[in-house]
Amino acid sequence: MSALLPLLQGAAEAAGEFAPKAVGEVFGPRALLTQAGYVAASVCFMLGLKALTKPETARRGIRLAAVGMLLAVLGTLIVAEIVEYQWILGGLLVGAAIGYPLGTRVPMTAMPQRIAIALTFGASAATMVGVAEYLHRSGAAAGAMPRAQAAALGFEVLLGCITITGSLVAFGKLHEILPGRPLTFGGQNLVNAAAMLGALALLGILVADPAAAWAFWAMAALALVIGASFVLPIGGADMPVVVSLLNSYAGLAACATGFAIGNTVLIIAGALDGASGFILSIIMSKAMNRSFANVLFGAFGGGAAAGGAKSAAGLTVKSLTAEDAAIQLGYAGKVIVVPGYGMAVAQAQHVVRELAELIEKKGGEVKYAIHPVAGRMPGHMNVLLAEANVPYDRMYEMEEINDEFSTADVALVIGANDVVNPAARSDPASPIYGMPILDADRAKSVIVMKRGMSAGFAGIENELFYADNTRMLFGDAKQTLTKLVTEVKSI
Template sequence: MTPLVGVLYIVAFSLFIYGLMGLTGPRTAVRGNAIAAVGMVIAVVATLLIPGMGNWPLIVLGVVLGALVGVPAARKVKMTAMPQMVALFNGVGGGAVALIAWVEFRTTGGYLVEPVYVAVASLFAALIGSISFWGSLIAFGKLQEILPGRPVTLRGLQQPLNIVLLLGAVGCAAAVLSDVRTEILMIVLLLAAAALGVMVVLPIGGADMPVVISLLNAFTGLSAAAMGLALGNTALIVAGMIVGASGSILTNLMAKAMNRSIPAIVAGGFGGAKAVIATAKESRPVRSTSSADTAIQLAYASKVVVVPGYGMAVAQAQHAVREMAQLLEAKGISVSYAIHPVAGRMPGHMNVLLAEADVPYEQLKEMDEINSEFPQTDVALVIGANDVTNPAARSDPGSPIYGMPILDVTASRSVIVLKRSMSSGFAGIDNELFYDPKTSMLFGDAKASVREIVEELKAL
């Protein structure tokens, strides 16, 4: 590495870290993302300046093909499809690392003259990268509803099979390290890791998907850092460690927000998008309301808390919600937004949607902050949120979500739920909130319902 390359890498690392700091808030997120992107461009240029870099036509072809696929996909993706795009793009990174590890094995004759740490780092990168790639593809399929959102398991055989696949992959790596340099071992390692990635994510239901995306993101970062160590590439080490560390921290925070351990999440079996509601509970009375009555109730409130969920994202209702909030604020009504850490299908999903609609950051309040305000709230307007508002998490020890921290909307004076139907959320269980005497249900598409409320507010 030449002195120029070293200096450029230091500049790139500084921009990575500074850009990451900007991602801590919606106001600075766009700028932070742009700064980090500039850092990555500098890192790529610096890498290409390393003497003897290699086949330039092939490098240019790869860059062009990547840009032709990535740029249009990122520009055209809808906000509702952002979680699956994040899962897919993250998986591509892990897959690239696995392929690089395979190429490194072939070009070095099975690490024939390489130090032991290079072989260990490369094999680790191949294992984790392959798990991340194939696991991310399954996560993408579930989010895109190509695959069932419910847990898909082999019941009692699930965990033994996962252990066999893991031991098989580790055994192949150990054989390579013990001087068995047959390429078939590397291929079996990659295939066993691929099967393990598939089998680990398939049993995980939709309710746990935000945590899974974050965990796989951390895996990709760790595999990239390990590959950087094997290749002696400082940029790859630093970037990978940043992604791995931030993803690990976020995974832990998300798991705590659901009051579930990461091993329990990986074990799977929780939550599915197509669950059936128990018929016994369907017979319980539910109060319905209209857009006109909702508008009157909101107009005479002093404090309104909007609780967004994935239903708002599906309906693309965030701009209509922002217009409704502005009308209420013009009447002197306080409006804020209750954000649960796992609302939606990826970390920060609701924050991104509301920021897109220019909702002031000060009005977005995390669960711990907003829960103390619900007793002073006149109307809690729940738009497409389900499991994160379910009182069963506190009152029913037999519920799968028992112990999960929730938004305490039942403490408010009145609750209005905007929803298409009485269907369950990702956890696949009935929501006790719908049957609460304080709750009124406004059935229909969230965007259409909010627009009707807006028109009624204008007429008052």
């Protein structure tokens, strides 16, 4: 190991050119060009994200951001410190060879786990740079490392390592390699809190004495453990919040790199990413009627928790056949489709669109009501429906459409459960009481497509299924919908 250290220090020295320039220092023409590239890249990122606020301009925005990335890369390739290109070229080629199919082939249903694994990649890259930087700057030849720099590097590696293992576990849960239910042991939160305090203490030691390499390595190792043990107790249904939060950490890690090596484009891009992840995780928690802390430390979202005040005892559900459902839908004036994760699992979005077109051909109107937490990540349903060629102006957000349910002939609930549970409005004893829901129960009739009578992620009984105007249509969403399409055609 001791033989490796000088080699690692070599890696660190590579980033030497990034040492913060004293204010007023004059840049050479080449460095000036690099900085111009970075400024242009920062502007592209900001304008690109701004274009993402509207579906019409969003695609232009992401391309602008890609141009920004290209400018940042080109600007870096001309810095004086880079003397050979074979490793760079190799990395770019291998990365592109892996990344391109990941971009073109991954199905839209797998977006949540794709983002989780991408966070692992991103955090690994940031952490490697941070480790190299630390070795270089704490090396005997480099002189004393300023404390601010030690703090920045420490934060970078701390956040990076937490994100690496945390995202890996999130990926495992979302991809169903690991069990989605919360994995807990007694006193887990205490142990995690103690580990986190320990890591912060090590960071403190590092800042007090930047040469304390043992503290640096111990902190990194502890952070890797924390990442895993922090995500393991969180249920699969809560992964969107976790992935958003880890996204935020990855951004902050990039930011810390920027502070450490004096690179503003890293600080700007990292701050944008950090803000985005943080805002999204808060939005998601709110839409699930949970506090942020409850999602992270509540070990909820699976298991048989939370019965609610009203149980299903004595109530019966009324089911109907595909033929009857087809007649209702075929003659409906207005249908509101409520898609949920079940639609994604069954890959049923294309058949949904086909059914909607048939209803429209018969003179009915079809709208889609999207709950903010439907699916496994924010906005997941919109992407799946868009994939099936459903125009985005037919998809409505909860506030836009809730008043319209009372004028709808049929609310067609496909694989959604908790987001249409009226207990959220009416039953103060229910764990989801107060959560904003889609008012599907206010439609003249409700057809719920579901595999069976299992409870939703939250493990709560759904009164909607027992309501007078509700009929259950059991079976796999895709098969049932295909049957419906045939039936509606024959009307």
